[in-house]
Amino acid sequence: MLEGVKHIILVLSGKGGVGKSTVSTQIALTLVEKGCKVGLLDVDLCGPSIPYLLQLEGKDVHQSDEGWVPVYTDEKQNLAVMSIGFLLNNRNNAVVWRGPKKTSMVKQFLTDVSWGELDYLIIDTPPGTSDEHITVMENLKNVKCDGAVIVTTPQLVSIEDVRKEITFCKKTGIPIIGLIENMSGFVCPSCTNCTNIFSKGGGETLATISNIKHLGSIPIDPRVGQLLGRACVNELPDSPSAKVFNQIVDKVIQVAV
Template identity: 85%
Template sequence: MLESVKHIILILSGKGGVGKSTVSTQLALTLKEKGYKVGLLDIDLCGPSVPYLLQLEGKDVHQADGGWVPVYADEEQNLAVMSIGFLLNNRNNAIVWRGPKKTAMVKQFLTDVCWGKLDYLIIDTPPGTSDEHITAMENLKTVKCDGAILVTTPQQVSIEDVRKEITFCRKTGIPILGLIENMSGFVCPHCSNCTNIFSKGGGESLAELAKVPLLGSLPIDPRVGQLLGKACVKELPDSPAAKVFNSIVEKIAVT
């Protein structure tokens, strides 16, 4: 199912709550706005946020002869989405599964979804280095995975956890495309000034220490948080977030 996918990018972090799903959805939307055909796979089984962030809650996944047909976020079918959230009857339902069942579901997502021809497949992962990550890597061995984008926040506690994720990538042979420092300051919606409510520069120092590229620093911008299903590069072209995502796409497109 992945043979027709040109590029596969993992979004990873050792820390929860750093904004991986927001980065994943906005990166996918940015690539779509640039004219690429994009797939977005959410393998965070216990906390699937992608359907909400793309305003696709309540959509159904259909079964075809070749496998599952993903949910499309646009009429032109340039953004295909798959998530466990589409298989739940209620958004309040909890996934209470042991490792083997989670592993089987991730494997099914990677082998039984009819993605068709894609330029990019973005895989949004849960925090940590657990069953889902190992299953994803085992199933991606037969196809070319471009690498991983790591997401952190500036605080030291997040930096320490993401450092473990760098070790995981190097042990499993995943190329690291770069690091994003998310929540790097707060952009006031009234005056547009940026205030560093957390510490600053943690992502930059980690990137320098680990010798990986720093792809950009994303501030907290309430306007971006309200763009459910919309690309910040189109709706807020002058925002700091739009500039960072445009820069990231330029960098990964070159690699």
């Protein structure tokens, strides 16, 4: 099912609540704006937020002779999406599964979804270094994975958890494309001044210490959180967030060439 996928990018973080799914969504949407055909796979089984972020809640996944047909965001089918959120009857339903069942579900997502021809497949993973991550890597052994984008926030507690994620990547042989510092300051929607609520520079320092690339620092911008299914680079082209997402995607494209 992944034979038609040219490049696979993982989005990882050792800490929950760092905005990883928002980053994954905006990376995918930015790639589409640059003329790429993209897939977005949500393997966060316990907290699937991709359907909400793309305004796809309530959409159904259909079976075909070739496997599961992903949900598309537009008629041109430039962005294909798969998430367990599409398989739940109610957005409030909890996925109460033990490890083996979660592992089996992730394997199905990687082997039974008919992605077709894609330039990029972005895989949004849950926080941590658990079953889902190991299953993803085991199933990508025979497929080229271009690398991982790691997301952190500036606070020390986040930095310490994300440091473990970097160690996980190095131990499992996942190339690291670079690190993003999210929530790096708050952009006031009225005056556009940036205030460092959670401090600043922790991600850049971690990248330097770990000898990996710092891809950029994304501030908190309430306008970005309201975009739901629309690309920041298109809707808010002059915003600090749009400039950073353009930089990030340009660096991802350079690595994946």
